[in-house]
Amino acid sequence: MESGQKKTSELRKTTRAIHAGLEHSIYGEVSVPIFQSSTFAFPSAEDGAARFSGKQAGYVYSRLDNPTVRALEESVANLEGGFAGVAAASGMAAVSSVYLSFLSRGDHVVATSCLYGSSRTVLESELSRYGVEATFVDSSELSNIEEAMRAETKMLFVETPMNPSLRLTDLAGAAAIAKKHGALLAVDNTFSSPYLQRPIELGAHIVIHSLTKFINGHADVIGGMVVTADKEHYERVKKVAILFGTTMDPHQAWLILRGMRTLGLRIERAQENAMKLAQFLQSHPEVTWVSYPGLPDHPQHELAKRQMEGFGAMISFGVKGGLEGGIKLMNSVRLITLAVSLGGVESLVEHPASMTHAAIAPAKRLEAGISDDLVRFSVGCEDFEDLKNDLDRALRAK
Numbered sequence: 001m002e003s004g005q006k007k008t009s010e011l012r013k014t015t016r017a018i019h020a021g022l023e024h025s026i027y028g029e030v031s032v033p034i035f036q037s038s039t040f041a042f043p044s045a046e047d048g049a050a051r052f053s054g055k056q057a058g059y060v061y062s063r064l065d066n067p068t069v070r071a072l073e074e075s076v077a078n079l080e081g082g083f084a085g086v087a088a089a090s091g092m093a094a095v096s097s098v099y100l101s102f103l104s105r106g107d108h109v110v111a112t113s114c115l116y117g118s119s120r121t122v123l124e125s126e127l128s129r130y131g132v133e134a135t136f137v138d139s140s141e142l143s144n145i146e147e148a149m150r151a152e153t154k155m156l157f158v159e160t161p162m163n164p165s166l167r168l169t170d171l172a173g174a175a176a177i178a179k180k181h182g183a184l185l186a187v188d189n190t191f192s193s194p195y196l197q198r199p200i201e202l203g204a205h206i207v208i209h210s211l212t213k214f215i216n217g218h219a220d221v222i223g224g225m226v227v228t229a230d231k232e233h234y235e236r237v238k239k240v241a242i243l244f245g246t247t248m249d250p251h252q253a254w255l256i257l258r259g260m261r262t263l264g265l266r267i268e269r270a271q272e273n274a275m276k277l278a279q280f281l282q283s284h285p286e287v288t289w290v291s292y293p294g295l296p297d298h299p300q301h302e303l304a305k306r307q308m309e310g311f312g313a314m315i316s317f318g319v320k321g322g323l324e325g326g327i328k329l330m331n332s333v334r335l336i337t338l339a340v341s342l343g344g345v346e347s348l349v350e351h352p353a354s355m356t357h358a359a360i361a362p363a364k365r366l367e368a369g370i371s372d373d374l375v376r377f378s379v380g381c382e383d384f385e386d387l388k389n390d391l392d393r394a395l396r397a398k
């Protein structure tokens with residue numbers, strides 16, 4: 001399969017997101033059709049055999065390939081500047097298919113300690129059963145990565161910005177370390193989306209997304225994607241995804257293609273709100289600390305300016321009264337919704353220590369920068385004044 005990158009590569013990212021998936025229109029349709037068909041007829045038995053052997057292009061069965069799913073794969077790969085994409089049933093299916101594709105018994109992984117909770121738990125509690133070992137490090141310091149690398153390190157897996165500490169990993173630096181040790185660099189780019197950050201341009205081999213978040217953007221569908229920089233890695237992930245059945249349904253793909261069209265508009269608006277809200281929170285008497293890469297006092301603000309094209313729409317902060325204070329705040333918001341997930345047009349708050357990252361042992365959580373008082377705020381596209389007023393009221397009510 002060739003990615004659809006060539007036709008639109010000269011266009012800018014906002015335009016490419018809006019025209020996503022339309023390279024192969026049949027009737028001039030301006031919305032990608034949903035090919036809701038589990039299987040595809042072969043013109044002849046010989047054609048069927050030729051398709052199975054890969055000698056003939058054409059669809060066979062939707063777990064293997066489907067035109068709507070392929071349109072989404074090409075679109076995300078195009079935005080990431082990768083060779084091709086493999087869609088997955090969820091972000092975790094994408095993460096798992098990368099682990100399963102490249103890690104074998106005796107292999108070692110170096111990973112960001114502050115990974116999305118389940119990405120870490122799969123390594124710690126599941127892949128360990130198959131003889132894969134993982135070392136978790138604060139990847140915001142490149143020296144921590146370098147020290148953890150071993151001869152058997154097969155993969156370096158990082159998130160940046162990290163969920164939920166919002167610390168960053170220097171991607172060009174991480175790529176140089178991975179290269180030196182002959183390891184793969186896999187980057188979970190969920191928090192930025194390709195609109196703000198393209199790890200492959202900085203040397204990553206593999207990019208992972210929970211499409212559930214910014215790329216879909218409407219809190220109505222679960223999905224994931226793996227984009228690889230080259231053909232060989234693509235073919236490996238594609239094979240594993242088909243065999244293990246981590247693949248995506250066409251209806252899911254269509255919803256995500258629809259959401260993706262407004263990626264640029266949504267991110268621009270949400271990050272404009274986020275910057276103003278981070279400043280507002282920083283000046284609020286009830287707030288003890290704020291972590292947002294766009295604030296000049298974020299320890300990696302200069303790195304954010306270098307490797308991102310915007311600071312994103314995720315903020316984490318602590319309130320007076322610690323955990324209790326945070327709980328009261330979350331119970332007091334009215335417009336902002338108390339829910340996990342992120343990256344949608346609607347603003348959400350959650351408490352990682354008791355929710356998304358609760359499965360990680362408390363000491364390891366703290367080590368990863370996930371303090372008990374941390375409130376995670378996914379800033380949406382609502383009117384800034386309404387968000388500010390809701391936060392202000394909830395902070396004073398606590």
Ligand code: LCS
Nearest residue numbers: 090091092116190210212223340341356
């Ligand atoms: N990677 C990151 C960075 C994530 O934040 C998530 C989900 C995943 C992967 C997994 O994606 P999923 O299977 O849910 O599509 N993060 C969530 C969160 O922070 N709150 O709820 C889910």
